[in-house]
Amino acid sequence: xxxxxxxxxxxxxxxxxxxxxxxxxxxxxxxxxxxxxxxxxxxxxxxxxxxxxxxxxxxxxxxxxxxxxxxxxxxxxxxxxxxxxxxxxxxxxxxxxxxxxxxxxxxxxxxxxxxxxxxxxxxxxxxxxxxxxxxxxxxxxxxxxxxxxxxxxxxxxxxxxxxxxxxxxxxxxxxxxxxxxxxxxxxxxxxxxxxxxxxxxxxxxxxxxxxxxxxxxxxxxxxxxxxxxxxxxxxxxxxxxxxxxxxxxxxxxxxxxxxxxxxxxxxxxxxxxxxxxxxxxxxxxxxxxxxxxxxxxxxxxxxxxxxxxxxxxxxxxxxxxxxxxxxxxxxxxxxxxxxxxxxxxxxxxxxxxxxxxxxxxxxxxxxxxxxxxxxxxxxxxxxxxxxxxxxxxxxxxxxxxxxxxxxxxxxxxxxxxxxxxxxxxxxxxxxxxxxxxxxxxxxxxxxxxxxxxxxxxxxxxxxxxxxxxxxxxxxxxxxxxxxxxxxxxxxxxxxxxxxxxxxxxxxxxxxxxxxxxxxxxxxxxxxxxxxxxxxxxxxxxxxxxxxxxxxxxxxxxxxxxxxxxxxxxxxxxxxxxxxxxxxxxxxxxxxxxxxxxxxxxxxxxxxxxxxxxxxxxxxxxxxxxxxxxxxxxxxxxxxxxxxxxxxxxxxxxxxxxxxxxxxxxxxxxxxxxxxxxxxxxxxxxxx
Numbered sequence: 001x002x003x004x005x006x007x008x009x010x011x012x013x014x015x016x017x018x019x020x021x022x023x024x025x026x027x028x029x030x031x032x033x034x035x036x037x038x039x040x041x042x043x044x045x046x047x048x049x050x051x052x053x054x055x056x057x058x059x060x061x062x063x064x065x066x067x068x069x070x071x072x073x074x075x076x077x078x079x080x081x082x083x084x085x086x087x088x089x090x091x092x093x094x095x096x097x098x099x100x101x102x103x104x105x106x107x108x109x110x111x112x113x114x115x116x117x118x119x120x121x122x123x124x125x126x127x128x129x130x131x132x133x134x135x136x137x138x139x140x141x142x143x144x145x146x147x148x149x150x151x152x153x154x155x156x157x158x159x160x161x162x163x164x165x166x167x168x169x170x171x172x173x174x175x176x177x178x179x180x181x182x183x184x185x186x187x188x189x190x191x192x193x194x195x196x197x198x199x200x201x202x203x204x205x206x207x208x209x210x211x212x213x214x215x216x217x218x219x220x221x222x223x224x225x226x227x228x229x230x231x232x233x234x235x236x237x238x239x240x241x242x243x244x245x246x247x248x249x250x251x252x253x254x255x256x257x258x259x260x261x262x263x264x265x266x267x268x269x270x271x272x273x274x275x276x277x278x279x280x281x282x283x284x285x286x287x288x289x290x291x292x293x294x295x296x297x298x299x300x301x302x303x304x305x306x307x308x309x310x311x312x313x314x315x316x317x318x319x320x321x322x323x324x325x326x327x328x329x330x331x332x333x334x335x336x337x338x339x340x341x342x343x344x345x346x347x348x349x350x351x352x353x354x355x356x357x358x359x360x361x362x363x364x365x366x367x368x369x370x371x372x373x374x375x376x377x378x379x380x381x382x383x384x385x386x387x388x389x390x391x392x393x394x395x396x397x398x399x400x401x402x403x404x405x406x407x408x409x410x411x412x413x414x415x416x417x418x419x420x421x422x423x424x425x426x427x428x429x430x431x432x433x434x435x436x437x438x439x440x441x442x443x444x445x446x447x448x449x450x451x452x453x454x455x456x457x458x459x460x461x462x463x464x465x466x467x468x469x470x471x472x473x474x475x476x477x478x479x480x481x482x483x484x485x486x487x488x489x490x491x492x493x494x495x496x497x498x499x500x501x502x503x504x505x506x507x508x509x510x511x512x513x514x515x516x517x518x519x520x521x522x523x524x525x526x527x528x529x530x531x532x533x534x535x536x537x538x539x540x541x542x543x544x545x546x547x548x549x550x551x552x553x554x555x556x557x558x559x560x561x562x563x564x565x566x567x568x569x570x571x572x573x574x575x576x577x578x579x580x581x582x583x584x585x586x587x588x589x590x591x592x593x594x595x596x597x598x599x600x601x602x603x604x605x606x607x608x609x610x611x612x613x614x615x616x617x618x619x620x621x622x623x624x625x626x627x628x629x630x631x632x633x634x635x636x637x638x639x640x641x642x643x644x645x646x647x648x649x650x651x652x653x654x655x656x657x658x659x660x661x662x663x664x665x666x667x668x669x670x671x672x673x674x675x676x677x678x679x680x681x682x683x684x685x686x687x
Contacts, residue, residue: 001231008234009145022573024566027439027559032140035083035520035527040435041174042426043072043087043135043159048169056167060133061106061126064165066092066099069135072162076137081151084517087135088125091117094514116492120482127429134430141176145239148180173422175434175563181419183242190245197252198222201686205260208682209267217336218263221328222255228328229321238317243310247317253687254296254642255325260686261285261649262333264679278337286330288652291596292645293326295606298588299640305584306577308570315581375670375677393615399622400615427533434535436562438528438547440467442555455555458519458526459505461498462553464490467528468498470550474530477546479539484529489515540564574628582614585640593644597651606647613643642687646680 045068047060057065069089076082088110092099095113100106113122125134137155141148156172164170198219205215226248238244265285269277300322303315378385427433440458455462468487475483482488486509490498493508493515509516519526530543540560547558586607594603617639621627653676657668 001228003231004234005227005230008230009239022569023559024561024569027561030525031437031439031527031561032142035517039139039141039174039176041137041139041155041172041177042422042433043137043155043170043172044422044426045069045133045135045164045168045170046425047131048167051167057165058167059103059130060168061088061110061130062103062165063100063106065133065168066106068162068164068168069133070099072135072158075158075162076155079154081139081141081154083138083140085135085137086125086514088122088133091121091125116496120488120492124430124482132425132429134426137174139176148176152177152180171418171422173419173426175423177419178423181417186242187240187245190249191240194226194248194252197249201252201256204682204686205256209263214263214267217333218256218259220336221259221325221332222252224328224332225251225255225321225325228324229317232320232324233317238313241310241313243314244317247314247321250318251321251325253683254322254645255329256686257642257645257683258289258293258325258329259333260683261289261676261679262329263337264682265675266333266337268675278334281337282330282334284656288649289326289330291593291652292648293322294596295589295592295644295648296322296642298592299585299642299644302581302585302588302640303577306581307573308577311577311581372670372674375673379666379669389612393612396616396619396623399619402622402625403618404627433531433533434563435529435531436535436540436543436560436564438530439559439561440526440528440552441557441559442524443557455553457523458486458556459502459509459523460553461500461502461505463556464498464505466550466552470528470547473546473550474543477530477539477542479532479534480530481533482531484518484527484531486515486518486526486528489518535562535564537564537568578628582640589640589644593648596648602651606644606651609647610640610643614639646684649676649680652676 045060045065047057066089069087070093073085073087073089076085089099091113092106092109095117096109100109110122110126124136126132127134139151139155141151152172159170159172162170201222202215202219205218206212209215209218229247229251233239233244262281262285266277266281269280297319300315300318303318304312306312306315423433440463442455442458458464464487467485468491471483471485471487474480487498489512490505490508493512494504499505499508509519532539544560552558589610590600590603590607592603593606594600597603597606650672653672654668657671657675658665661667661671
């Protein structure tokens with residue numbers, strides 16, 4: 001297992017969270033196939049103010065920068081993943097057929113460009129203070145693990161190799177790289193927390209048991225569980241993703257939970273002078289552990305019924321991890337306890353333990369006193385406690401309405417990240433760093449049917465006329481920087497007007513490759529792309545409202561594609577997953593607990609506290625403005641799986657004490673809390 005664990009791989013792709021047949025993935029593949037991809041990277045060349053060289057450039061319009069951009073273009077477009085590149089140099093080459101040779105000539109050529117080209121292009125690639133120049137690189141990003149990282153590394157290397165003049169620096173940025181960076185931060189942070197969590201758990205156990213050796217022994221099953229789980233993930237071809245990376249920290253909490261229950265019961269037996277302390281521990285606590293393992297696994301397996309592939313994988317990995325934690329704890333701890341008792345305790349200790357066991361007096365610590373007080377109050381005033389819990393729940397429940405889904409993750413990347421700063425620079429100097437697509441499509445089946453009056457080509461004036469209206473409406477929205485569309489391309493090459501003659505329209509698109517790039521090969525799919533500094537949900541809904549107000553031919557279907565539509569789809573999936581996995585988890589856990597106790601009443605009783613725990617958790621999330629995210633989709637299923645563990649151990653302990661105290665519930669509950677309550681308290685802290 002250790003050999004395979006060392007070979008496990010990470011996958012920073014965000015697409016692993018989506019189903020292959022989801023609309024967002026279908027549209028993404030269609031764009032990649034028809035247009036070569038629409039993911040955009042930015043190469044930002046700027047005047048480096050930190051260089052004091054007298055010969056450094058003062059104006060980014062210098063021909064040496066334009067020539068460097070051309071060199072970079074040739075280098076990038078030799079790569080299969082690059083669909084196209086565009087920069088100020090391309091604008092000048094298209095308009096004049098050459099690049100300037102002097103700075104003055106460059107200024108004149110830029111100044112004399114047609115107004116339409118200046119408005120549509122120059123502002124995208126040249127900052128108003130002439131200190132920044134921008135290149136847009138369209139790339140096709142496959143869903144293969146690590147593919148985006150390879151693209152970033154390749155493009156970054158080419159940018160660094162480009163011979164920019166002294167005083168000019170170039171940096172790579174873009175939303176795809178930013179998303180990749182966010183996922184890598186989350187994965188790396190989760191991996192780091194595993195090591196910190198192990199250290200933290202050992203320290204807590206050291207303080208609680210007052211012995212470093214006992215703490216280290218209790219941590220052994222946790223380390224073995226993580227090793228077994230990582231090795232199994234490799235064998236099952238499960239990579240570390242943003243969702244599965246958090247499993248490690250969860251497994252530390254769950255695994256150490258089982259170890260604490262076994263270790264606590266063992267030392268309780270030793271300290272009271274019981275014979276066969278190891279055997280009594282395995283038999284006494286092992287049954288409750290088995291029941292809690294089965295119910296916990298049931299809670300996690302409920303996640304397999306979710307729609308999100310990553311949620312399903314997380315449930316599978318957690319279920320395997322819980323099984324390993326139980327197996328390792330039951331296999332490793334008993335022999336370690338035997339060795340521990342043989343070498344850790346002296347004969348004098350054993351004699352003292354026997355005496356203590358005979359007089360049944362042990363020194364009570366703070367936790368003992370607190371739990372004894374709580375148990376005594378619960379036994380004497382059960383109605384008062386239940387009413388208090390009910391009132392507290394009523395106060396918390398209104399927080400439900402304040403909980404929301406957050407799929408944007410805008411706070412997942414630290415301030416000062418170079419990619420984030422680069423993207424902010426692009427947005428400040430050029431605008432339009434965010435975009436979304438409206439995909440105009442003709443039903444291919446209707447194209448094959450012969451009907452001379454139907455629209456078979458999106459260059460049809462019957463499509464372009466309402467598209468031009470939509471183009472004008474969207475462009476006039478305050479938050480929109482620009483719109484890339486077939487109609488904006490037509491205006492650019494036809495004096496600001498949309499031709500009425502279909503043949504003229506076809507000629508313009510045939511003669512201008514950048515205009516034709518708005519269509520696929522057979523003109524049955526077209527891209528209409530608004531660009532802005534920020535496109536949030538309010539702006540998305542505003543755009544869709546404007547779209548609804550423009551009438552297109554019935555053969556034309558318009559589908560939104562981009563981050564916001566994908567977020568809305570993913571949010572819907574997350575909400576459905578949360579509800580489904582929670583309900584299924586409810587049923588499975590109650591059934592297993594009822595079978596274990598051979599009583600539906602006991603099964604419901606074990607689950608009853610979990611309902612309150614979930615209600616309180618969701619309510620408090622609403623009050624403190626903590627949303628559900630892609631990382632907390634299966635939180636309720638996880639909470640059920642882990643929470644039922646506490647209930648089962650406590651109920652099992654009460655039943656044991658009821659036998660010991662001849663069905664005296666008032667004595668059984670305090671003694672159960674004194675015994676199992678301590679273990680539950682420390683496992684809560686370590687988890």
